[in-house]
Amino acid sequence: MTTESDRRKELTGARFRDPAAVRALSEAIARRAPGRLLRVMHVCGTHENALCQFGLRDLLPSWIKLVAGPGCPVCVCPAADLDMAVRLGLDHGAIVTTFGDVVRVPARITLLEVKARGGDSRVVYGIDDGIRIAKENPGRQVVFFAVGFETTACTTAAALKRGVPENFSVLTSHRLVPPALEALLASEGDALDGFILPGHVTAVAGLADYRQLAERKKVPMAVAGFEPVDLLLAIKELVERIVAPGRHERPVSNAYGRAVAEGGNPTAREAMSTVFEPCDSSWRGIGVIPGSGYRVREQYAAHDAMRRFGIAPDPDIKDTHPGCRCGEVLLGHIEPEDCPLFRNGCNPDRPIGPCMVAFEGTCHARYRHGHASRVQKKER
Amino acid sequence: MDSPQLVTLGHGSGGRLTQRLIREVFVKHLSNPALESLGDAAALAPVPGRLAFSTDGFVVSPLFFPGGDIGRLAINGTVNDLAVAGAQPLYLCASFIIEEGFGLESLERIAASMADAAKLAGVSVVTGDTKVVERGHGDGLFVTSAGIGRLREEAPAGAKAVRPGDTVLVSGPIGDHGAVIGALRSGMELQGLESDCGPVAAMVSALYEAGIRPRFMRDPTRGGLATVLAELAEEASVSVRVREADLPVRDSVRSVCDLLGLDPLYLACEGRVVAVVPREQADKALNVMRGAPRGEGSRVIGEVTEPAVGPVVLETRYGGTRLYDILASEQLPRIC
Amino acid sequence: MCLAVPMRLVSVEGNEGKAELDGIARKVSLDLVPGAKVGEFVIVHAGYAIQLLDEKAAEEQLELLADALERE
Numbered sequence: 001m002t003t004e005s006d007r008r009k010e011l012t013g014a015r016f017r018d019p020a021a022v023r024a025l026s027e028a029i030a031r032r033a034p035g036r037l038l039r040v041m042h043v044c045g046t047h048e049n050a051l052c053q054f055g056l057r058d059l060l061p062s063w064i065k066l067v068a069g070p071g072c073p074v075c076v077c078p079a080a081d082l083d084m085a086v087r088l089g090l091d092h093g094a095i096v097t098t099f100g101d102v103v104r105v106p107a108r109i110t111l112l113e114v115k116a117r118g119g120d121s122r123v124v125y126g127i128d129d130g131i132r133i134a135k136e137n138p139g140r141q142v143v144f145f146a147v148g149f150e151t152t153a154c155t156t157a158a159a160l161k162r163g164v165p166e167n168f169s170v171l172t173s174h175r176l177v178p179p180a181l182e183a184l185l186a187s188e189g190d191a192l193d194g195f196i197l198p199g200h201v202t203a204v205a206g207l208a209d210y211r212q213l214a215e216r217k218k219v220p221m222a223v224a225g226f227e228p229v230d231l232l233l234a235i236k237e238l239v240e241r242i243v244a245p246g247r248h249e250r251p252v253s254n255a256y257g258r259a260v261a262e263g264g265n266p267t268a269r270e271a272m273s274t275v276f277e278p279c280d281s282s283w284r285g286i287g288v289i290p291g292s293g294y295r296v297r298e299q300y301a302a303h304d305a306m307r308r309f310g311i312a313p314d315p316d317i318k319d320t321h322p323g324c325r326c327g328e329v330l331l332g333h334i335e336p337e338d339c340p341l342f343r344n345g346c347n348p349d350r351p352i353g354p355c356m357v358a359f360e361g362t363c364h365a366r367y368r369h370g371h372a373s374r375v376q377k378k379e380r
Numbered sequence: 381m382d383s384p385q386l387v388t389l390g391h392g393s394g395g396r397l398t399q400r401l402i403r404e405v406f407v408k409h410l411s412n413p414a415l416e417s418l419g420d421a422a423a424l425a426p427v428p429g430r431l432a433f434s435t436d437g438f439v440v441s442p443l444f445f446p447g448g449d450i451g452r453l454a455i456n457g458t459v460n461d462l463a464v465a466g467a468q469p470l471y472l473c474a475s476f477i478i479e480e481g482f483g484l485e486s487l488e489r490i491a492a493s494m495a496d497a498a499k500l501a502g503v504s505v506v507t508g509d510t511k512v513v514e515r516g517h518g519d520g521l522f523v524t525s526a527g528i529g530r531l532r533e534e535a536p537a538g539a540k541a542v543r544p545g546d547t548v549l550v551s552g553p554i555g556d557h558g559a560v561i562g563a564l565r566s567g568m569e570l571q572g573l574e575s576d577c578g579p580v581a582a583m584v585s586a587l588y589e590a591g592i593r594p595r596f597m598r599d600p601t602r603g604g605l606a607t608v609l610a611e612l613a614e615e616a617s618v619s620v621r622v623r624e625a626d627l628p629v630r631d632s633v634r635s636v637c638d639l640l641g642l643d644p645l646y647l648a649c650e651g652r653v654v655a656v657v658p659r660e661q662a663d664k665a666l667n668v669m670r671g672a673p674r675g676e677g678s679r680v681i682g683e684v685t686e687p688a689v690g691p692v693v694l695e696t697r698y699g700g701t702r703l704y705d706i707l708a709s710e711q712l713p714r715i716c
Numbered sequence: 717m718c719l720a721v722p723m724r725l726v727s728v729e730g731n732e733g734k735a736e737l738d739g740i741a742r743k744v745s746l747d748l749v750p751g752a753k754v755g756e757f758v759i760v761h762a763g764y765a766i767q768l769l770d771e772k773a774a775e776e777q778l779e780l781l782a783d784a785l786e787r788e
Contacts, residue, residue: 015778022698024785031788045716046719049641055700072716099762100641100712123712125566125640126763128745148715148762151718155764158747162731200718203759203767228698233781258774259722259759265767268748348708358714359643368703372687375617563740571739635738639760641719715719715762 016227025232026059032236034243039065039191040235041184041332043177044198045072046226048360054228060235067332068362069184071198073148073175074101075330075354075361076283079320080313081173082107084306085145088171089119092309095137096121097130098145105357107317111145127159127170134168143305146172149198150205153294154268157275160300171305172294175281177201178209179292185217188331194220194238199230199256206264207252214251225256275300284319284354285327326353329362336366343367385484392478392512405488406508409495414471414506422506424471427530432467434458435526443486443520445560447574450523451490453650455497455505456579457601458527463581464597464653466535466588469501472527475509479518490521501579503527534593539615541595546684547662548620551583551653551669552576552677553628554605558647558711559636566640566713573632578651583672587655590668596656599649606645606692606704608654613691614706622682624696641714645694646707656684720761722769725754735760 015021042048048068051057057066070076082102086109089096096111100123103111111121124130130144142165146156153174160170181195197210202223214221220241224234237253245251254260263269272294281293296304306312320326324346325339336342336355346352348364355363390397407415414422436457443450454474462469474494478487498505556576563570580599587594596616600608609620629644637644651674657665662680669678685693690703723735728746735744735758742763746752749765758765 017697019697021781021785024788025781028785028788044718049719052702053643053696054698055694055696055702056698058700059698074714074716099715101714101716103712104709125713126761128763129567149718151720151761151766152715154748154766155745155762158745158764162747198718200720200759200761200766203720229781233777233784236784255777257777258770259767261767261770265748267750268766271748348705358716364708365703368690368705371613371619371689371691371703375687379617567742569734569741571741573739632738632740635721635740638719638721639737639740639742 016229041069042196043069043071079107080317089114094141157271169305174294197223222253324353336363387482409491430531432531434461448577451494454523454525458525459501460599462529463584467529469529477522480515542616555644555647557650559633576651586672603707604646610691619688
């Protein structure tokens with residue numbers, strides 16, 4: 001008999017963290033050597049975190065290069081959008097609420113610095129905390145700066161659809177993954193052998209767009225969850241599809257079936273299409289991608305911060321500091337060390353580009369390497 | 381119904397109300413002869429040898445949390461700083477910045493909790509001060525504590541004494557305090573998870589009494605275990621290798637980390653010791669720590685190595701590695 | 717990109733519920749998973765249950781894994 005606690009352990013990951021299965025999977029992947037280097041891209045900050053947290057890159061053969069693509073919605077959030085949030089806090093006296101990842105990303109200044117300069121910015125766990133703050137401060141304007149991919153966009157949509165207090169509005173900077181993959185394929189062409197698809201984005205949005213894209217562009221993809229077994233299983237499925245494409249009927253494999261249904265979450269998709277309409281959007285480091293963002297529909301305009309406060313992105317705000325090469329790092333074109341600012345003005349204490357902000361941002365992660373040679377230098 | 385009694389600016393005036401506040405809240409709970417004399421300074425008995433002297437300020441929100449409160453933190457924070465410096469903590473002082481409108485009942489609860497913590501740690505609070513700031517100029521209550529201890533002759537010489545091959549121990553599960561505060565601040569309810577706030581002085585004494593001579597000790601508060609070890613690696617020009625499988629982290633702490641996107645190695649502990657001892661003393665040190673108060677969860681977690689790829693190299697359960705450096709800035713809940 | 721964790725629903729009241737994981741509980745919105753019941757597992761992101769966890773699919777995934785590794 002399965003006890004409640006066993007059942008929980010299974011579903012919440014214990015069996016998907018089994019070291020024996022992880023070992024067996026990594027051996028199975030190694031046996032599929034294609035005789036050339038495979039460049040595989042994931043587009044998910046949480047995948048990067050999991051790969052690092054479990055040390056999974058060390059378990060993969062050297063012929064797989066796992067590139068961390070533009071998968072962190074905070075890293076791809078354009079400086080001009082962040083700047084609008086900053087202005088709402090400083091010039092319009094609004095309480096700006098947002099996620100913890102966002103407040104340290106530099107635009108002209110960061111949202112943390114807004115607070116230091118007398119504005120009011122607050123880190124919240126989700127949009128509902130922003131709504132609570134609006135209810136507690138009826139005399140103030142409260143803005144939720146809504147970044148994130150489909151996974152997060154559906155929570156913004158659900159809140160607006162349900163109804164929010166009069167003094168609450170959202171500044172949206174949501175982004176959609178499929179148009180970005182299409183753009184990456186157009187610019188990277190043959191340089192990418194396959195994609196690891198983000199498990200929680202697909203749990204919401206479903207697989208239809210990806211299947212269509214994979215078949216049109218003949219690029220294999222595999223949906224991965226976030227436990228070590230999930231990730232390695234997806235990599236194995238992907239490698240098999242790259243190495244012997246003829247053996248698989250469908251180029252997209254779903255290795256995260258417990259969370260990802262073919263049609264995603266219909267309620268969530270319906271909420272998003274009710275509240276938002278797609279629009280062209282800019283991605284930091286990549287540029288404008290057609291149809292890759294969400295605009296608040298007319299019906300919900302009263303709670304759209306851009307309309308309420310009459311603000312627009314400042315075209316003079318540049319996405320990156322002169323010299324910063326995060327865009328190329330993000331696409332795996334250069335190594336962090338190739339950027340002139342790396343360790344030379346850009347560091348975790350004072351990040352210049354977005355890749356240095358998050359702990360597993362490519363530059364921040366690389367910053368931790370090379371301790372031995374620095375010690376030798378110091379002692380010489 | 382009586383309305384709750386609140387601290388007013390008058391309580392900070394230095395006049396009669398201040399005296400009453402000190403007598404009826406602080407002296408009442410923290411009583412000892414030195415404090416009761418209420419002079420401008422406490423007169424203390426002579427202490428042989430060298431002294432250690434330490435201070436720490438406390439700002440925590442919420443002020444009360446499972447396993448402790450700001451007052452208990454203030455006592456244990458200074459007690460533990462002295463203890464890991466190799467000193468026997470003796471006398472403490474505490475200074476309170478109170479925001480106008482703060483509840484007297486809460487203040488009294490905090491004073492009682494400090495008295496209990498001081499008793500448990502074997503120290504006396506011999507002098508103190510209170511100030512009241514206008515409403516809106518403080519977050520309820522800030523506490524600063526300072527303390528004096530008798531420094532043992534064998535106290536650790538500092539990070540530079542650490543050598544490759546030395547063994548690294550930790551006195552119990554890591555991150556409990558940081559996880560509790562992070563969870564509460566994000567609107568979570570906790571069952572069975574408490575802050576580890578507590579004194580480590582008795583455990584450190586037990587180590588010395590057993591003849592163990594730690595080369596390095598630290599209480600991993602802000603920045604957590606990883607920051608303490610990375611600072612050690614930096615100062616001593618070594619690396620520290622930690623085995624994840626041997627690292628004690630509670631399931632509930634891991635769950636808070638999963639939910640908020642935090643790393644347990646960077647979460648604060650408020651009642652743990654990280655000790656580095658010569659390898660030949662490791663087994664004995666582990667036994668002594670396990671037998672000492674608050675040390676039953678002690679583990680050997682890794683060793684000091686020659687400088688390697690990162691300051692701290694965590695060997696994951698799966699045989700991979702993950703590198704840690706000093707925490708750049710406070711961990712915040714994230715979505716990606 | 718999206719930090720989300722499986723939690724068990726321990727109470728449901730209208731479109732709000734409480735979800736739990738190893739003794740850590742939090743209020744979650746059930747707007748996006750109408751009909752979710754106490755005892756079911758949901759994936760929680762930013763205070764919202766964004767999807768139900770499919771126990772049968774989890775089993776199938778583990779069986780698939782076992783099969784795949786057996787054939788190696």
